Amino acid sequence: MDELLQEFISETQETLEALAGEVIAWEADPGDRDRLDAIFRFFHTVKGSCGFLNLPRFERLSHAAEDVLSEIRAGTRAADPATVSAVLGIMDRIGELAEAVAIGAALPNENDDFLIGALRALPDEAEPDARVAAAPAAAARQGAQSGPRTIRLPLSLIDQLMNGVSDMVLARNELSRKLRERTADPELDNVFERLSTCVADMRDVISKTRMQRVDRLFAAIPRMVRDLGRELGKRIDLTLEGGDVEMDREMVEMVVDPLTHIVRNSIDHGIETPIKRRAAGKPEAGSLRVEARQSGNQIVIVITDDGAGIDTARLVEKSIAAGRLTPDAAARMSEQDKLDLIFQAGLSTANQVTAISGRGVGMDVVRANVERIGGVIALDNHLGRGLTITLRVPLTLTIIPGLIIRAGGQHFAIPRAAVVEILHDNNETLQISDVGGAKIATIRAVRHSMIDLEDVLGMEKPVQSGPRAIMVVRSATGVPYAMGVSAVDNHEELVIRPASPLVMATGVYAGMTLPDNGMPMLLLDAAGLANAARLPNIIDDRAARQQEEAADAQTGVEMVAALRFEELSGERRLLKLSLIERVEDVDARLFGRSGGRAFVRLDGRLVPVANGLSQFDGAKISALRLRDDRREACYPVAAVLDIVEMPAVPDMVAMHGLLSGVAVIDGEHLEVINPFALFAALPEESLAERPRGRCLLADAEDGWTREILAPLLRQAGHDVVLGLPGDAAVDPGDVVLCSGDDMAQAAEIMGCRVVHLRASPRPVGPQDGSIYRYDQDALMAAIAGRRA
Numbered sequence: 001m002d003e004l005l006q007e008f009i010s011e012t013q014e015t016l017e018a019l020a021g022e023v024i025a026w027e028a029d030p031g032d033r034d035r036l037d038a039i040f041r042f043f044h045t046v047k048g049s050c051g052f053l054n055l056p057r058f059e060r061l062s063h064a065a066e067d068v069l070s071e072i073r074a075g076t077r078a079a080d081p082a083t084v085s086a087v088l089g090i091m092d093r094i095g096e097l098a099e100a101v102a103i104g105a106a107l108p109n110e111n112d113d114f115l116i117g118a119l120r121a122l123p124d125e126a127e128p129d130a131r132v133a134a135a136p137a138a139a140a141r142q143g144a145q146s147g148p149r150t151i152r153l154p155l156s157l158i159d160q161l162m163n164g165v166s167d168m169v170l171a172r173n174e175l176s177r178k179l180r181e182r183t184a185d186p187e188l189d190n191v192f193e194r195l196s197t198c199v200a201d202m203r204d205v206i207s208k209t210r211m212q213r214v215d216r217l218f219a220a221i222p223r224m225v226r227d228l229g230r231e232l233g234k235r236i237d238l239t240l241e242g243g244d245v246e247m248d249r250e251m252v253e254m255v256v257d258p259l260t261h262i263v264r265n266s267i268d269h270g271i272e273t274p275i276k277r278r279a280a281g282k283p284e285a286g287s288l289r290v291e292a293r294q295s296g297n298q299i300v301i302v303i304t305d306d307g308a309g310i311d312t313a314r315l316v317e318k319s320i321a322a323g324r325l326t327p328d329a330a331a332r333m334s335e336q337d338k339l340d341l342i343f344q345a346g347l348s349t350a351n352q353v354t355a356i357s358g359r360g361v362g363m364d365v366v367r368a369n370v371e372r373i374g375g376v377i378a379l380d381n382h383l384g385r386g387l388t389i390t391l392r393v394p395l396t397l398t399i400i401p402g403l404i405i406r407a408g409g410q411h412f413a414i415p416r417a418a419v420v421e422i423l424h425d426n427n428e429t430l431q432i433s434d435v436g437g438a439k440i441a442t443i444r445a446v447r448h449s450m451i452d453l454e455d456v457l458g459m460e461k462p463v464q465s466g467p468r469a470i471m472v473v474r475s476a477t478g479v480p481y482a483m484g485v486s487a488v489d490n491h492e493e494l495v496i497r498p499a500s501p502l503v504m505a506t507g508v509y510a511g512m513t514l515p516d517n518g519m520p521m522l523l524l525d526a527a528g529l530a531n532a533a534r535l536p537n538i539i540d541d542r543a544a545r546q547q548e549e550a551a552d553a554q555t556g557v558e559m560v561a562a563l564r565f566e567e568l569s570g571e572r573r574l575l576k577l578s579l580i581e582r583v584e585d586v587d588a589r590l591f592g593r594s595g596g597r598a599f600v601r602l603d604g605r606l607v608p609v610a611n612g613l614s615q616f617d618g619a620k621i622s623a624l625r626l627r628d629d630r631r632e633a634c635y636p637v638a639a640v641l642d643i644v645e646m647p648a649v650p651d652m653v654a655m656h657g658l659l660s661g662v663a664v665i666d667g668e669h670l671e672v673i674n675p676f677a678l679f680a681a682l683p684e685e686s687l688a689e690r691p692r693g694r695c696l697l698a699d700a701e702d703g704w705t706r707e708i709l710a711p712l713l714r715q716a717g718h719d720v721v722l723g724l725p726g727d728a729a730v731d732p733g734d735v736v737l738c739s740g741d742d743m744a745q746a747a748e749i750m751g752c753r754v755v756h757l758r759a760s761p762r763p764v765g766p767q768d769g770s771i772y773r774y775d776q777d778a779l780m781a782a783i784a785g786r787r788a
Helices: 002-028 031-054 054-075 080-105 110-120 123-143 155-181 186-209 219-231 249-270 274-279 312-321 327-331 335-343 363-372 453-457 527-532 541-555 675-680 703-717 739-751 776-787
Strands: 211-213 233-239 246-248 285-295 298-303 376-382 387-392 398-407 408-414 417-426 430-435 438-443 447-454 469-473 481-485 487-497 509-513 522-525 559-567 570-576 580-587 590-592 597-602 605-608 620-627 633-636 640-646 652-656 661-664 670-675 694-697 719-722 735-738 753-758
Touching: 002 080, 031 054, 031 080, 031 605, 054 080, 054 110, 080 110, 155 186, 186 739, 211 249, 219 249, 246 249, 249 285, 249 298, 249 363, 249 387, 285 509, 312 327, 312 580, 335 363, 335 376, 363 376, 398 453, 398 481, 408 719, 438 481, 453 481, 453 522, 453 527, 469 487, 522 527, 570 640, 580 633, 605 633, 620 640, 633 675, 652 739, 675 753, 694 703, 703 719, 735 776, 753 776
Parallel strands: 233 285, 408 522, 447 481, 570 670, 694 719, 694 735, 735 753
Antiparallel strands: 211 246, 285 298, 298 387, 376 387, 398 408, 398 487, 417 469, 430 438, 438 447, 469 481, 487 509, 509 522, 559 570, 559 640, 580 620, 590 597, 597 605, 620 633, 652 661, 661 670
């Protein structure tokens, strides 16, 4: 909450500085509606934010100013000088309070009533009070002590820093090439390595200055939902997903206000009261879901509620009553056109004006702010069942893993997350055919629409001696397709920047990048290429999921539950859930290593570690307890992420080591653990349950028998009995081990199977059937043979 409060104070002070001149200009031209709307939105935003930050004085002052400005917007009050002076007095007091909160000082509140009274009074009596109230505020601000403040840098300056670091990287690479051409100099190489590390660290840090987790967008939502739900008598179940997604800081700042408006509208207009929900056959608690994800060069924020939805008939009625729509025009409107009326300024479906809504401000501001940063907003309305609002805003700067591809003699980049598989056109699992003028690529009995990148971009396809590369591409909002390119040259971490408007207008590029070789490249947009080639590319998420499910059913793709986890070495992988007995935290001191194998002590037993690691950081280690029908193993991991559905056969089969291939889950490439290889690599001693039998040691008084032979047999899983029991206690499966002839004869008389041991490495003669007592393999084979 301290971070939210500090951000609110900083943004309020910055807006006040810019808005003071706007108020003066509005006083000179009271008919300037844009300036009036900007001033009104400032007070509306302050009022909405201070509610969940517990700043009642801010709320009271801003609400009073909002009421008066609303009357001016409605034409029932004039923007006279007295009113403007009173508005300036309110702004001075809000700035004074913001500075006091920033330095932790306390201020008397008796002048708040004078300010509000001056604002609400008639024009002929407001001027003196406003001057009296504003004067102490200005004096107090001059005398206030400055507190600790954060530095707010222009984004252009950070861009310059990023460009400078990129130039340093290019210079470092050029220096590296020059050093490789010279005779090796260890001292110079060490200095260069330190320089290279510093440059890489600096680039990462400066890149991250522009990036911010979406968690900041979500931080205020839970408190807002709780307070509004209690105020309106509604029960709301809130779900937040995707807080770890990163987006440009400027995008975060621009999306905070639209997202706040949408959430407040969903609670006030959308979700019904418990009584109404029961009458409609819904659960008493409404559902509100806010989800963020990255889709190519865009951040997609989806806000979904299961409320009443938008009544488009009521929107049309309100619009006609306001004189903005004629009945004839309304009759010709489609359902989507009627739904778009919600974006008209001053139009609200609320029955009465409250502190939350009803003034007709909100969705027009949302669309204006989103479109200002090059984003789009879409509504998916289901009357009586809920509303889904999708915001798509661009990333102006991000670092993503990318592949460098070659087509038409030029290089392009494509996000690695969009590529499912890469193979050559001479691969035996690939067949390319022409059907009705279109290309179809069939990969392991799965058909994909196919395009050549040169054809989509209008470039000449070069003649090449080697095979072309075929990439299976899938955007986050579309179906997979195959794309042919000349070659895939490299993979790098790419810094993405927006390209020029003319380039972006083509719809096939997601921005530009400057790789380490210094040659600028365009970043391809997987969905844009599919649209340009008129391939199936479903934008609606639910429709895409339905189409993928139908395709899976047609192609017979079997899905299984899997655990997504992060290895101790950092990789994110999948393991079939049915193999995992349980997940638990294990004390790191219980792990050890012997004879090149790692083990862990669990439940009084030593269990092998499947991934062979034994060095860990921290007191506790998350571990997966794995079991087949007989074997048990421990698989330590860094973190357990979630449970997902994965194909029973990975999207790309590539068996090596403990891996069986790669599966694409939510646009992420995840390696799949091969359970067959995992359990096959376990030592034989890891059998949890061995077939047991008794070994009777006839020479019970012998030291070698007690101290050496008996422990060996117990470790091998046998039950050991020292001495020969009575006849009644002998089992037909017992095996007697002895070194003397007398004991052997006694055992045979009792009906036991006998293994005769000798102390000499060599047998006495050709008829000697005894076993050398230090020949472990022969000893175990003899016991197994007798018992069989």
